[in-house]
Amino acid sequence: MAKPVYVHFEGLSRPLQLGNCSELIDRLPLIFPGWQIDTQTSSTQTPIIKIELDKEGNYRLEAEWLKEATSYRDEVDTLCALVARVVKARTLEDMNLLCLHGAAVEIDDGLIIFPNKYRAGKSVLATCLAAAGYRVYSDDVLPISLETGEGIAPSIAPRLRTPYPDNLDPQTRQFIESRVALKGERYHYLDLFPDLLAARDSRAPIGSFVFLEREQGVQPELRPISESDVLRQVVWQNFAREVDAASILGRLGQVVSKSQSFSLHYDRADDAVELLVKRFQRQESADDRLARRALELQSTELAAVDIPAGYLLRRNGISEIKSDSEAFLADATGSAIHHLNPVGSAIWNLLGQPITIEQIVELLLVAFPDAEANQVEADVRKLIKTLKAKNLLLDGPRQVGIRGSG
Numbered sequence: 294m295a296k297p298v299y300v301h302f303e304g305l306s307r308p309l310q311l312g313n314c315s316e317l318i319d320r321l322p323l324i325f326p327g328w329q330i331d332t333q334t335s336s337t338q339t340p341i342i343k344i345e346l347d348k349e350g351n352y353r354l355e356a357e358w359l360k361e362a363t364s365y366r367d368e369v370d371t372l373c374a375l376v377a378r379v380v381k382a383r384t385l386e387d388m389n390l391l392c393l394h395g396a397a398v399e400i401d402d403g404l405i406i407f408p409n410k411y412r413a414g415k416s417v418l419a420t421c422l423a424a425a426g427y428r429v430y431s432d433d434v435l436p437i438s439l440e441t442g443e444g445i446a447p448s449i450a451p452r453l454r455t456p457y458p459d460n461l462d463p464q465t466r467q468f469i470e471s472r473v474a475l476k477g478e479r480y481h482y483l484d485l486f487p488d489l490l491a492a493r494d495s496r497a498p499i500g501s502f503v504f505l506e507r508e509q510g511v512q513p514e515l516r517p518i519s520e521s522d523v524l525r526q527v528v529w530q531n532f533a534r535e536v537d538a539a540s541i542l543g544r545l546g547q548v549v550s551k552s553q554s555f556s557l558h559y560d561r562a563d564d565a566v567e568l569l570v571k572r573f574q575r576q577e578s579a580d581d582r583l584a585r586r587a588l589e590l591q592s593t594e595l596a597a598v599d600i601p602a603g604y605l606l607r608r609n610g611i612s613e614i615k616s617d618s619e620a621f622l623a624d625a626t627g628s629a630i631h632h633l634n635p636v637g638s639a640i641w642n643l644l645g646q647p648i649t650i651e652q653i654v655e656l657l658l659v660a661f662p663d664a665e666a667n668q669v670e671a672d673v674r675k676l677i678k679t680l681k682a683k684n685l686l687l688d689g690p691r692q693v694g695i696r697g698s699g
Contacts, residue, residue, distance in 0.1 A: 295312075295313055295315070296334060297310050297311060297312045298310075298311045298315045298318065298332055298333070298334060299311075299332065299333045299334070299335070299336040299338075299340065300318065300321070300330060300331070300332050301330070301331045301332070301333070302325070302328060302329075302330055302379060303328050303329035303330070303493075304328075304383055304386075304387075305341065305379070305382055305383060305386065306338075306386060307338045307339060307340060307341040307382075308333075308336050308338060308340050308341070309340060309341070309342045309343070309344070309375070309379075310336075310340035310342070310343045310344070311343075311344050311345075312343070312344065312345035312346065313345060313346040313347075314344055314345065314346040314352060317344065317368070317371070317372065318330075318332055320368070320372055320475060321372075323450060323474045323475050323482060323484065324372055324376060324449065324450050324475070324482055325379075325448065325449060325450075326448055326450060326484070326486035326487070326490065327448040327486060327487070327492055327493045328448060328493060339357075341356065341357050341382050342354070342355065342356050342357070342375070342378050342379070342382065343355040343356075344371065344375065347364075350366065351364040351365065351366060352364065352365045352366075352368070352371040354371060354374050354375065354378070356378045356381070356382070358381070358385070367477050367478045367479070368477065369475060369476070369477020369478070369479070369480050369482070370477060370478070370479065370480070372475075372477075372482075373452065373477075373480060376433075376449055376452075377434075380392060380434050380436075380447065380449075383436070383447075384436075388439075389438060389439045389440055390436045390437065390438065390439065390445070391436070391437040391438075391439060391541060391544065391545070392434055392435070392436050392437070393406070393408055393434070393435050393437060393527060394408065394409075394433065394434060395407050395408035395409060395415060395431070395433075395434075395435055396409075396415035396416060396418065396419040396429070396431055396432045396433065396435075397419075397429075397430040397431045397435045397444050397499075398419050398422045398423070398427050398428065398429050398430065399427060399428040399429075399430060399491065399497050400422075400427055400500070400569070400570065400573045400574055401500075401573060401574045402497065402498075403497060403498050403499065403500025403501070403573075404430055404435075404444045404497050404498065404499045404500055404501075405500060405501045405503055405569065405573055406435065406444070406499060406501070406502050406503070407419065407503055407504070407505055408502055408504065408526060408527050409504060409505050413505050413507075414505050414507055414562065415432065415433075415505060416432040416433065416451055416452060416453055416454070417453060417457070417458060417562050418505065418562050418565060418566070419431075419432045419451060420432070420451055420453060420469060420483065421461070421465055421562045421563055421565075421566045422566055422569070422570075423451070423468075423485055423489040423490075424464070424465045424468040424469070424566075425566050425570065426489075427489075427570075428489055428490070428491050429451060429485060429489060429490050429491065430444055430446045430491045430495070430497065431444075431446065431447060431449065432449075432451035432452060433449070433452065434447065434449075435447070437499075437544070437548070438496070439540055439541075439544050441496075442498070442499065442544055442547055442548045442551075443496040443497060443498055443499070444496065444497055444498075444499055445494060445495070445496055446490075446491035446492060446493060446494065446495040446496075446497075447493065448486070448490060448491065448492060448493035448494075450474065450475075450482045450483055450484065450485065450486070450490070451482070451483045451485060451490070452480050452481070452482050452483075453469065453480065453481050453483065454479060454480055455479060455480065455481055457469060458561075458562065460560070460561045460562075461561075461562065461563060462563045465562075465563055469483065472484050472485060499548050499551075499552055500552060500553065500573065501552055501553040501554065501555065501573060502523050502527070502549065502552055502553070502554045502555070503515070503554075503555050503556070503557050503569070504518065504523075504526065504555070504556045504557065505556075505557050505559075506556050506557065506558045506559075507559060507560065508558055508559070508560060509560055510560055511558055511559065511560050512559075512560075512564070513557065513558065513559040513560075513561075513564045513565045513567070513568040514557075514558045514559070514568075515555040515556070515557055515568065515569075515572055516555060516556045516557075516558065517553075517554065517555055518554050518555060518556050519554070519646060519647075520549050520550060520554060520645065520646040521643065521646055521647075521648045521652055522554075523549050523552075523554040524545060524546060524549045524643065524656060525652070525655065525656055525659075527545055527549065528541070528542065528545060528656055528659045528660060529659055540635070541660055542636075542639040542656065542657070542660045543635060543638060543639040543642065546639055546642035546643060547642060550642060550645055550646075557569070600647050600687055600688070600689025601647060601689050602689055603649050603650075603689065604647040604648060604649055604689045605644055605647065605648060605649070605650070605677065605686050605687070605688055605689070606644060606645075606646070606647045606648075606686065606687045606689070607641065607644040607645060607680075607685060607686055607687070608684070608685055608686060608687055611685055622641070622683075622685060631679070631680070631683055631685070636657070636672075637676055639660075640653055640657075640673065640676060643656065644680075644686065647689065650670075650673055650674060650677060653673050654666070654669055654670045654673050657669050657673065
């Protein structure tokens with residue numbers, strides 16, 4: 294049996310150990326382009342991930358946080374699993390990161406995120422956008438800065454399941470086939486680096502969330518969806534569970550509230566690309582976009598909102614004064630009238646759109662999986678009661694709210 298080889302990835306404090314499969318080293322730059330990857334024949338550090346090729350020809354993969362090892366026959370399947378483990382290891386070591394399952398493509402200096410689950414078509418759509426000349430940040434996992442809310446490019450090659458969709462335009466199919474860098478039984482990795490894959494640790498603001506709904510024979514259409522529905526989905530799809538849950542909920546709430554949100558109903562990915570580019574590409578700077586967003590909010594200040602029965606909405610004109618992870622709510626005169634702890638601040642963010650107590654409780658239980666449901670509900674109801682008593686909330690259907698930017 295050959296001696297193990299130790300692989301050190303930039304950004305990870307401990308190595309990957311390869312046993313009897315050092316040939317995988319040659320594949321790593323194809324999957325992690327732009328990463329600094331060093332190899333050694335010995336190490337004093339305990340490996341965080343291990344891969345060993347056994348006598349039956351199976352790649353056995355272990356990770357420090359997994360109770361059981363997983364085995365793969367195909368080399369590329371093994372590398373796919375390794376990618377997931379490396380990303381997980383990075384989140385374990387960096388408490389300033391969230392990680393979302395989803396693809397992300399940069400259009401006009403902002404990221405369009407497709408936060409869908411397994412086999413939802415996000416990788417194909419991201420690749421079709423690359424074929425149209427747009428930079429891919431991620432096709433599967435997107436790190437997000439807890440500090441700024443920006444998306445961070447992991448610089449991992451896009452992976453497509455085979456066979457490709459049979460309704461791709463010929464030029465798109467030719468683009469994909471010309472970019473294949475690594476072929477497996479089920480997956481192909483593409484080489485988009487450096488022109489169409491964002492460089493490692495590049496950052497960009499998040500502009501929109503787009504959920505994919507493939508429907509045979511339909512023309513592409515974008516349909517607006519509520520912030521609460523989006524937040525519920527992205528909370529589920531965040532897997533940086535080691536990060537403080539209140540920080541996760543607070544940051545994701547802020548990111549979603551500042552973004553546009555749609556469901557995309559489509560059949561052909563190329564047609565969807567045409568619609569997305571038409572909808573999201575703007576010839577303006579990031580500052581111009583923020584100014585436009587502020588004007589849009591101001592223009593809705595006097596628009597009446599009919600709050601559905603059972604829903605709550607924070608009143609217009611209430612300011613949130615933040616100090617670290619806590620906050621004070623202030624009325625129009627600027628007087629501090631209520632102190633919020635981190636969870637209370639996160640709930641206040643959720644109340645920026647009509648939402649029910651039950652929906653708030655559901656989101657908190659996702660963020661705090663070890664919490665007792667009855668206690669969470671009791672705490673939420675207590676806070677809502679206090680906010681109502683201080684005249685900070687509108688309660689449907691007895692009141693018609695004035696939707697504003699406060």
